Amino acid sequence: MGLDEKKALDALEEMKKFLEERPDLDIKELNSKETVLVIVDMINGFCKEGNLSSPRIKALIPETERILRLCKENEIKAIAFADSHSEDSPEFSSYPSHCVRGTWESEVVDELKEVAELKIINKNSTNGFLEDEFQDWLKNNPQIKNFIIVGDCTDICVEQFANTLKAYFNMKNIKARVIVPISAVETYDLGYHYAELLNIAALMIMAGNGVEIVKTVK
Template identity: 50%
Template sequence: MPLQKDSIVKNCADSLVNILSSLEDLPILKLDGLEPQKTALVVVDMINAFAREGPLQSPRVNALIPAVAKLVRLCRSRGITVLSFADCHTTESPEYDAFPVHALTGTSECEIVDEIKEIGDYTLIHKNSTNGFLEESFQEWLIDNRQIENFIIVGDCTDICIQQFATSLKADFNRKNQRRLVAVPVDAVDTYDLGPHNGDLTHMMALYFMQESGVKLYSSVED
């Protein structure tokens, strides 16, 4: 069935307003309500390739750095585990069929941004796809850290790596009949603008789809 552009735009307008309204009054996630030894902060792709250099760099991702770095410091001060994913590909990556060449192994694009790297004290996992959940290193980490019940996910991009990781993680816990908090603070995730990829729209819709999948959305994280 062919897409009817005018009809779709008209019919979706009210839905977009409703979704935006639902994202306006989100609660604040309070760290003092979570046990540090059962909580992990997962930082996704806060690397130079998306924040500072290369064909996929975005000012929206760059603007996330202060909020994410602040949260990393806060979590480390509370003894909360920090895990950091970094996109890292070889020249043979099939991902380059869909995206420009980025985050090549051995280049500065793969590096965590300096503001977070300088804080340190995090577990680094390189990933060769948009979905870090699939990485063998993460699956091993998950097994070794069965005590973690609360996952706070920050970084980029909301509609790609964040959404895929968060919904995969939540679905896996559901499959195992395990109740776990998979949380995304809205002020610490974002995506990019590029051509038809409208950052505002894709960011909003990704948040909505995650919420529909059982991921808990929060306006921010506070001590």
């Protein structure tokens, strides 16, 4: 397989243009009783301190807080996933030890807990959809058809959850809106993990799977 650098750069420019042209989401267009805000991994271990903490993720706190307040004002409930690993988690062979269950790192940041009551679901993998507690929530809330997903990381936990959720509803022949606002997702910069590039790639992969990519939520 050859690598055509010009084609790759041209494609990247087209992707950037596509994302720049995404519309805003008006929160008023969603039925509050059919909508939930899903906050992914806005926790101390990614935002503030720890082996996987990132200033890019920390900078996402104000926008996440704004959207959470907006949802609260419009009577939209919120779920917050929190990485919470066993000490012998197999994931630590891929990533440094982080967010061990019961530690400060695994807790949702105070800035969000102070805004609204959150249903917190701990997760021991990158994909919160797989957690039994989320599966139970999904079965007990069949009225929810709109999911606004914010948090981190765009190319890992957010992408996996959004794509799996969309595939689940497709499998069930249920029309559901899975929505990701560009302003409220982020990833980290480290080595060959280039945040700017991987944000674009992840957003485009989600868009290709039927996830609605919007500029922001108003």
